[in-house]
Structures are given as structure tokens and as C-alpha cells.
Amino acid sequence: MRRSTVAALAVSTLALFVASGFDWPIDGGKYRFGFGTPRGVFLRGLEFGSGDGLVRAADDGELAFVSDGPRLPGGYPLSGNSILVLAHASDVSTIYVGMESGSISSYLKNVRRGDVLGRSPEVKAGRGTTVYAFDAKERRYINPMIIMPAQADGKAPVIKSVALSADGLETGIDVSASVRQGTYDLLVDAYDTSPTGAQSAPYDIRVIIDGSERARVVYDAAWASGGVSSLFSARNLSEQSYLAMDGRIRFGPYTFASGRVIITIIVSDYAGNRREQNYSITVR
Amino acid sequence: MILYPIWSQTPIGIVVGGSMSDGKGRRVAIAVFAIVVMILAYFFVCTEPLSAELSAVPRWRIDIAATAETALPAGESVEGLLSYSTDTRHGYFWPDGRVAFMADEPAAISDKSYVIPSRNGSGSMLKVPGKPAGLPIEAHLPFFAADKLYSAELDGSGFAAWDQSGRKSWSYAFPCQLSAFSAGDTLAVGGTVDGWLEGVTVDGRKAFSFAPGGSRLSVILGLGVSRSGDWIAAISGIDRQRLVVLGRGGADFRVTSHRYLDSDYREPVRVIVMSDDRHVLYRRTDGIGVWSVDGKVDEVLPVKADDFDVHADGERGLAYLVARRGRKSEIVVFRLPATLLGRISLPDSSDYVRFVGSSAYVGGRTWLARFDFVEG
Incomplete structure (x- = not known):
């Protein structure tokens, strides 16, 4: 069995194991930005912004680490000025970054599900509290x-x-387009609307060319190895190659010979809502 | 130099009994002689020098106010400047008490350059003191470590290195958020919230990764890298907590010593490998621990501190420790491994403490002072 398949199965198994074992830690799940939203980097958690402002433990657990200040010893700056890590009985840890400094319940060593961990800042434009689920x-x-x-x-x-992008030149496709034959990257700008109305990441994207599925990414996992950030358990894509500087998603490269090419993009969210769009390309 | 024994100088009395046989008397005489010889030997062998009296002599104290940055005066260079920073102010000054400039905003700063983080939509600027024009730099959370410019990733799970032109040299992603960081001249090391140490070379390649383990919960709470990059010390784990020292062995690092600790920290813990590449200082519940990389020294400085920094005065064989506890801070002078020589309390507003040689520069938001440690 391929390693990526095993990894995908591991994520699925973990999901089954801990399914409904966790509660939403903030705002009953009304997040601003979901997993995979480009937020300077590929967002590996869920970012929250307002609501009642209380951050609660997603499950029973034990405080493994807490830092409430602008930087770690050694000078490393902490984004959002705080981090709190809870270890849970399953192999999943939950990590809370960016709670309001001074509000954090650092005295709690063992926490029960729903215990208040701190306050989330109310955010209009900047960053709120981000909650990560990490499979240790x-x-x-x-x-x-x-x-x-x-x-x-x-x-x-x-x-x-x-x-379509080749040699730094882009050709936008609006239902139909005409390009020279050659090798192209496919740049997709797609989003799913988050519960707070912000443009968040979708969960599943498929690229079908002339009826054949050429790429599929499922936003299930992200990791790093040897200093390189990788995405999606079934694909193992490098974040750098997947996410363009402007936040668009890069697929390919694909080689198009002269003739007519039909590109179908199917984007789904976690609830299963689906958007499908066909593009007709004339290749000269 | 006066010499004195380590042990107590209390006189030792010897009482010899009354009537005795010749044989018994000889044995007593031999015993007395042996004791006298031992005492004499003790005085000659087990002595250590008493340090000459150490005084902190004030040199100057100035009030500082925000000033505009201008070109350095003719004949002055960046070389002599010392950087100053608090959470709300940064600037540069000369060792004689003249101020180059002070700005009312935070900055990542070293003696050679500084970065003003982005604000109000404008990007970050990399600047050199004395040159008001700067270079744009895309570093969101910049910081200096071992005189090199780095930036933290926005999610706290990596860092990038930048050159003096403001270009990103490389970036390095860790598997999860960092809970500890330290850098030397040739090595930067991140400690992660899941209990791994991962080293990164100066050109951004993975140098090693290592999980200390040995505890019920894995986490790296504190980390120190020697300036040479040859030694790494870390406090890791919960139940039980451990101090682990790694030394460079060929291309890799291996454990050279470790010990379990009585602490139960869940927060960042300061660990420093001193510039002698031998001693490690670490926070303990009963003071500041002094450990040697080979594990042969295990002492405690009786200094309670939430955080501390240390500066070695190699010329005098002394070390100056800046210990902070809440708003209180003090300078503690000691001789390695753990002979405490004296301590000076600092004003509560001492947000800035810096040592150069045997000179201490201490400051708050509105003042700056220098005093020198002199023997006499």
C-alpha cells in the first residue's frame, strides 16, 4: 500500500477514534478562517475572531505548555503573544495561539472539557485566536x-x-479561452464562506481534464519534515509549490496539445456542498 | 592575594589523656603528628584564592527622551554603538553616555542593524544606525539571535533567516509550534511543543533532530545553544522533567549528560550554555542550577529567578547574572561553578540590562546608566 494511502487512512482512523470527542473551543464553532486558508502561510488550524470571547478546552486534557508573553527565551517572537498546549488522552493535542495576554488560565494543570482557558481578542482586521489539532x-x-x-x-x-500560467505569463479563463499548445500550471482561486462570512478554504478540490481526474486534494492534514512544509495526506504536496504567493492554488503542470480541452474544477466544503465549473480551452 | 581554607577556620583542639603506657603514648603521639600533618597539608593543598573586593562604580546616568534618527557625527562609526531596547522604545548609545538616537516604538535590534516591524499597512524596514533610510523587508516577526536576523513564521512553527540586504536566505518549517529557541554562530535549534529538538545549519539545512523522551508528556520547555554551536542543553518533559545536554560528535549530536529534575514547569524555562562551552545554567525551583556538559558539576546558585541572563567576564574569571523575578531584578556576581560573590538590586524599572566586559549598562524607558565592576 502506498505511503500516502496509509497516511490518509491514518487520518481517517484518527477521525473515527476521536469523532465527537471534541467540542468547539470558541464561539460554538463560528470560525473566521478554516484549515488551509492562506494566512501568510497555509493555515493549519481554525482562526476565530469574536463572539463571547471565551476560549474553552476542547476536551479533557492536561496542560503541557503555556507561554503568555511576546517572545520565548532566546528571542523567538510569539505570534499573538501567547500559546497554550493541551495534551489529550487520544494522541491529539490541541494548541491555542493568540489568546489575550493576561487572560490565560495558566494555573490549570488538568482541565475538563469546557473549562475556560482564556479570552480570544475581538478582531476586525488582524489575527484572532487560532486553534490547532495536532496528531502527536x-x-x-x-x-x-x-x-x-x-x-x-x-x-x-x-x-x-x-x-493558466506558463513562463510567468497568465491567461485567465472565463468559461472559454484560447492558448498556444504547451505546458501550463493551473491557478485556481476558490473559497468557501466561513460561518462568520469570511472567505475561507474549501475542503476538497478536484481537477478533471477531458474527463480524467488529474488532481485531487483533500484538506485533511499538514506536516513538515526536514524543514519543508507538506500538505494533504493522500498527496504529500509541498506547500511552497501548492500555494502561490497571492494565495491561489497551483495544480499541474499539464501539457496541452492542439485541439479542444475541457477542464472541470469541482470544489466541495466539509459539509459536502459542491461547486462544479467547466472551462473550454482551445489550444492552437 | 590572601589565601584561606574552604572549610571553617574554627581552631581544632586536641586533648591528650593523663597516665599512659609507653606503647600507648607512642600511638597517641603518632596520631597527633598525623593530625598536625593533615591540617598542614589541608592548608597548603585545599586552599583557594579569596577574590579581591569587588565594587560597582557608577560612571554615568542620563535621562533619555525620544530623538529623531540622524546621520552619525563625523568621525563616529557604527562599531562603537550599543543597542538599547525595551518593549516600547529602541535606540543606540555610546559607552561614554552619548545617545545616537532613541525612538518610541519597538524594534528587533542588534548592535549593527535593526528592523522596524510593519505598522499601519507599511512594510517592515531594515535599517543601519546612522542611516535613516532603510531597506524594505518582508519579515513579519523579526528578531536577532547570535547577531543574525531571523523572523518567526506567523503560526509559530518555523523561522526564516535574512541577509543584510533584506532578502530571505532560507526558511525552515517545523512539524509543530516552537516552545523553545536558541541560536549560536553556526547552529539554530528549535524545540517543539511535542518534545523534539531540531537543529538548522547556517544555510538552512536540517542538522539533526532528537527527542529526549523519558517523561510521561513530551515537550521542550527550555533550550540553550552554545555560541560555538557545539553544545545544546534542554529541559524537556513533564513527569519527570529532565535536563539533557547534547554535544557535537562528528556530523551529529549525542547525549553527553542528563539528569532528572524535581521541577514541574509547564512554561518557558531559561537554559543557557555559557561561553566557556562547559557550564550550563538552568532555572530550578530552588535557584539557578549550574551543570557541566559532562555532568561532573551539579551545583545550585541560591538565586530565585523567573528568568535570567548571564555574561562571562573571562578576564577576571567572573560571571554576572541578571536575575529577574516579577518586577524585581538584580545583578549577581559569581565565580564558576557556584561561588556567589555579591549581588546588587536594580530599580524596578530596569527593563534593559546589558554587559560589555565588566561594564553594566542598566536602563528603563526614560533613563540609562553605566557602572563598572572594579576590584580594589
Whole structure:
């Protein structure tokens, strides 16, 4: 069995093991940005911003680490000025970054599900509190949506734009386009609307060319090895190659010979809502 | 130099009994002689020098106010400047008490350059003191370590290195958030919240990774890398906590010593490998621990501190420890491994303490002072 398949199975197994074992830690799950949203880097957790402001333990656990200050000894700056880590009985740790400094319940060593850990700052433009789910056994982040209670979501994701890119030149595709034959990257700008109305990441993206599935990514896990950040347990893509500087998603490269090519992009969210868009390319 | 015995100088009395046989008397005489010889030997062998009296002599104290940054005066260079920073102010000054400039904003700063983080939508700027124009730099959370410019990743799970032109040299992603960081001249090491140490070379390649383990919960709470990059000390784990020292062995690092600790910290813990590449200082519940990389020294300085820093005065064989506890801070002078020579309490507003040789520069937001440690 391929290693990536094993990894995907591991994520699924973990999800089954801890399914509904965790509660939403903030705002009943009304997050701003979901797993995979480009936030300077590929967001490996869920970012929250307002609501009642209380951050609660997602499950029973033990405080493994807490730092409430702008930097670690050695000078390393802490984004959001704080970090708190809870170790849980399953191999999953939950990590809370960016709670309000001075509000953190650092005296708690053993916590019960729902115990207040601190306050989340109310955020208009900057960063709020981000909650990560980290599989300590596999040493990878998993999408917290997988282990948190399901949410009602009736909105399908949005495909904002699709473009072909070669040698630094881009050709936007608006339903149809005409390009020279050659090798192209496919740049997709797609989002899913988060419970707070922000443009967040989708969960599943498929690229189908002339009826054949050429790429599929499932936003289930992210990890790093040897200093390189990798994404998606079934694909093992480098973050640097996947996420363009402007936050768009890169697929390919694909070689197009002269003729007509149909590209289908299917984007789904975690609740299963789906958006499908076809693009007709004339290759000269 | 006066010499004195380590042990107590209390006189030792010897009482000899009354009537005795010749044989018994000889044995007593031999015993008395042996004791006298031992005492004499003790005085000659087990002595150590008493340090000459150490005084802290004030040199100057100035009030500091924010000033505009201008070009350095003619004949002055960046070389002599010392950086100053608190959470809300940064600037540069000369050792004689003249101020180059002070700015009312935080900055990542070293003696050679500094970075003003982005604000109000403008990007970060990399600047050199005395040159008001700067270079744009994309570092979001910049910081200096071992005189090199780094930046933290926004999610806290990596860092990047930058050159003096403001270009990113490399970036390095860790499997999860960092709970400890330290850097030497040739090595930067991150300790992760899941209990791993991972070293990164100066060109951004993985040098090693190591999980100390041995505890019920794995986490790295504190980490120190020697300036040479040859030694790494870390406090790791919960139930039980451990101090682990790694030394460079060929291309890799291996454990050279370790010990279990009585502490139960869940917060960042200061660990420092001193510049002698031999001694490790670490926070303990009963003071500041002094450990040697080979594990042969295990002492405690009776100094309670939440955080501390240390500066070695190699010329005099002394070390100056800046110990902080809440708003209180003090300078403790000691001789390695753990002979405490004296301590000076600092004003509560002493947010800035810096040593150069045997000179201490102490300051708050609005003042700066220098005093020198002199023997006499």
C-alpha cells in the first residue's frame, strides 16, 4: 500500500477514534478562517475572531505548555503573544495561539472539557485566536473540522477565477479561452464562506481534464519534515509549490496539445456542498 | 592575594589523656603528628584564592527622551554603538553616555542593524544606525539571535533567516509550534511543543533532530545553544522533567549528560550554555542550577529567578547574572561553578540590562546608566 494511502487512512482512523470527542473551543464553532486558508502561510488550524470571547478546552486534557508573553527565551517572537498546549488522552493535542495576554488560565494543570482557558481578542482586521489539532503520534496537524462536531452549512464554495500560467505569463479563463499548445500550471482561486462570512478554504478540490481526474486534494492534514512544509495526506504536496504567493492554488503542470480541452474544477466544503465549473480551452 | 581554607577556620583542639603506657603514648603521639600533618597539608593543598573586593562604580546616568534618527557625527562609526531596547522604545548609545538616537516604538535590534516591524499597512524596514533610510523587508516577526536576523513564521512553527540586504536566505518549517529557541554562530535549534529538538545549519539545512523522551508528556520547555554551536542543553518533559545536554560528535549530536529534575514547569524555562562551552545554567525551583556538559558539576546558585541572563567576564574569571523575578531584578556576581560573590538590586524599572566586559549598562524607558565592576 502506498505511503500516502496509509497516511490518509491514518487520518481517517484518527477521525473515527476521536469523532465527537471534541467540542468547539470558541464561539460554538463560528470560525473566521478554516484549515488551509492562506494566512501568510497555509493555515493549519481554525482562526476565530469574536463572539463571547471565551476560549474553552476542547476536551479533557492536561496542560503541557503555556507561554503568555511576546517572545520565548532566546528571542523567538510569539505570534499573538501567547500559546497554550493541551495534551489529550487520544494522541491529539490541541494548541491555542493568540489568546489575550493576561487572560490565560495558566494555573490549570488538568482541565475538563469546557473549562475556560482564556479570552480570544475581538478582531476586525488582524489575527484572532487560532486553534490547532495536532496528531502527536503521526506528528501532523489534522483539520479540526474532522474531529469537531458537524455544523449546518448550506452554502456551496465559490470558484472566483481560474488561470493558466506558463513562463510567468497568465491567461485567465472565463468559461472559454484560447492558448498556444504547451505546458501550463493551473491557478485556481476558490473559497468557501466561513460561518462568520469570511472567505475561507474549501475542503476538497478536484481537477478533471477531458474527463480524467488529474488532481485531487483533500484538506485533511499538514506536516513538515526536514524543514519543508507538506500538505494533504493522500498527496504529500509541498506547500511552497501548492500555494502561490497571492494565495491561489497551483495544480499541474499539464501539457496541452492542439485541439479542444475541457477542464472541470469541482470544489466541495466539509459539509459536502459542491461547486462544479467547466472551462473550454482551445489550444492552437 | 590572601589565601584561606574552604572549610571553617574554627581552631581544632586536641586533648591528650593523663597516665599512659609507653606503647600507648607512642600511638597517641603518632596520631597527633598525623593530625598536625593533615591540617598542614589541608592548608597548603585545599586552599583557594579569596577574590579581591569587588565594587560597582557608577560612571554615568542620563535621562533619555525620544530623538529623531540622524546621520552619525563625523568621525563616529557604527562599531562603537550599543543597542538599547525595551518593549516600547529602541535606540543606540555610546559607552561614554552619548545617545545616537532613541525612538518610541519597538524594534528587533542588534548592535549593527535593526528592523522596524510593519505598522499601519507599511512594510517592515531594515535599517543601519546612522542611516535613516532603510531597506524594505518582508519579515513579519523579526528578531536577532547570535547577531543574525531571523523572523518567526506567523503560526509559530518555523523561522526564516535574512541577509543584510533584506532578502530571505532560507526558511525552515517545523512539524509543530516552537516552545523553545536558541541560536549560536553556526547552529539554530528549535524545540517543539511535542518534545523534539531540531537543529538548522547556517544555510538552512536540517542538522539533526532528537527527542529526549523519558517523561510521561513530551515537550521542550527550555533550550540553550552554545555560541560555538557545539553544545545544546534542554529541559524537556513533564513527569519527570529532565535536563539533557547534547554535544557535537562528528556530523551529529549525542547525549553527553542528563539528569532528572524535581521541577514541574509547564512554561518557558531559561537554559543557557555559557561561553566557556562547559557550564550550563538552568532555572530550578530552588535557584539557578549550574551543570557541566559532562555532568561532573551539579551545583545550585541560591538565586530565585523567573528568568535570567548571564555574561562571562573571562578576564577576571567572573560571571554576572541578571536575575529577574516579577518586577524585581538584580545583578549577581559569581565565580564558576557556584561561588556567589555579591549581588546588587536594580530599580524596578530596569527593563534593559546589558554587559560589555565588566561594564553594566542598566536602563528603563526614560533613563540609562553605566557602572563598572572594579576590584580594589
